[in-house]
Amino acid sequence: MRTSTSAAAIRVLVTGVRGKTGAPLAELLVARQGVEVRGGTRDPSRPGINGVQPTAFSWDEPSGWAAATDGVDAVYVVRPDRADAPELIGALLAEMAPRTKVVLLSDKDGGHPGADQPGPAGWAPRVERAVRDSGRQWTILRPGWFMQVFTDPRFYRDQITGAGELPFPSGDALVAWIDARDIAAVAERALLDPGHAGQTYQISGPEALSLPRTAELLSAAASRPVTHRDVTIDEAVAGSEGFERDLSALTFERVRAGGFAEVTDTVEHVIGRPARTLQTFLRDAFRS
Ligand SMILES: NC(=O)c1ccc[n+]([C@@H]2O[C@H](COP(=O)([O-])OP(=O)(O)OC[C@H]3O[C@@H](n4cnc5c(N)ncnc54)[C@H](OP(=O)(O)O)[C@@H]3O)[C@@H](O)[C@H]2O)c1
Incomplete structure (x- = not known):
């Protein structure tokens, strides 16, 4: 484990370092020469990734931001999915030195018109605007x-492995699923390499799949039948409430309208190899 860094090291803060993109991003960054990686987490006492400095960071505790961001050259911001995210992110970036590079994990909704609307419809564009207006060099990722x-128990893992179903309100729409490790690989380049400032990257996997086809691939990988159930949006968001519920419902409406079907070549363009297929992801994920 690295215990000291040279004076010339580039310091990067990765928020959400235990998350789906934060963890693979931190692994890529520690593998690069001369990069000091701070891993932002609400609980830095838990074991982390080798070579990453566990760093206390919570959106609920702005008093800790100065220490977490002190001396950093670049920051990876995982958007907190809460109503006050535009204000929180604006306040965080205002604390950082003007030379700091910012890479924001947004989503496809960031490009949807509606920044002037209140509530979830205008929320993602407002988060992006807070980054663009921050006066820092920025790159925005819209996966x-x-x-x-x-494979996440907070989402569909247990329904897939338990009841053998994928309850997802898609209508006939297709979804171009993206491996979070590929998003991390794009983020790594945007944080460390020149040429990404001012870019907004639409990021998708290499193919758009129907939900029945997705369930077929899940069945093959999990060696058990998995069927797609085209539930209503109300069923899909049951159990959540408030802003989180409204945001999820909006996301599913946009799924149904085909808003997640676009295939882009961003991964290949930025990192020089194609995005991983769902088959490849599932083969790795379900290999025992
Ligand atoms: N899931 C998708 O398909 C998808 C698609 C497009 C975009 N996105 C966006 O990606 C982002 C991440 O979503 P995710 O649900 O997949 O989460 P995730 O990356 O798996 O986890 C996010 C991390 O946030 C940290 N966290 C939680 N509450 C926090 C707080 N109050 N302060 C600081 N850190 C906190 C947690 O780490 P600690 O417990 O270590 O603090 C957790 O590891 C969201 O903005 C989401 O909208 C997701």
Whole structure:
């Protein structure tokens, strides 16, 4: 484990370092020469990634931001999905030195018109605007749905492995699932390499799949039948409330309208190899 860094090291703060993109991003960054990585987490006492400095960071505790961001050259901001995210992110960036590079994890909704509307419809564009207006060098990442939702117990893992179903309100729409590790690889380049400032990257996987086809691939990987159930949006968001519920409902409306079907070549363009397929992701994820 690295215990000291040279004076010339680039310091990067990765918020959400235990998350789906934060963890693979931190692994990529520590593998680069001369990069000092701070891993932002609400609980820095838990074991982390080798070579990453666990760093207390919570959106609920702005008093800790100065210490977490002190001397950093670049920051990866995982957007907190809460109503006050535009204000929180604006306040965080205002604390950082003007030379700091910012890479924001947004989502496809960031590009939807409606920044002047209150509530979830205008929320993602307002978060992005807080970054663009921060006076820092910025890159914005707009990925679609992560493949990792199939293996995360907060999303669909337990329904897939338990009842053998994927309850997802898609209508006939397609989804171009993206491996979060590929988003991390794009983020790594944006944080460390020149040429990404002022770019907004639409990021998708390499193919758009129907939900029945997705369930077929899940069945093959999990060696058990998995069927798609096209539930209502109300069913899909049951159990959540307030802003979180409204945001999820809006996301599913946009899924149904085909808003997550676009396939882009951003991953290949930025990192020089194609984005991983769902089959590849599932083969790795379900290999025992
Ligand atoms: N899931 C998708 O398909 C998808 C698609 C497109 C965009 N996105 C966006 O990606 C982002 C991440 O979403 P995710 O649900 O997949 O989460 P995730 O990356 O798996 O986890 C996010 C991390 O946030 C940290 N966290 C939680 N509450 C926090 C707080 N109050 N202060 C600081 N850190 C906190 C947690 O780490 P600690 O417990 O260590 O603090 C957690 O590891 C969201 O903005 C989401 O909208 C997700």
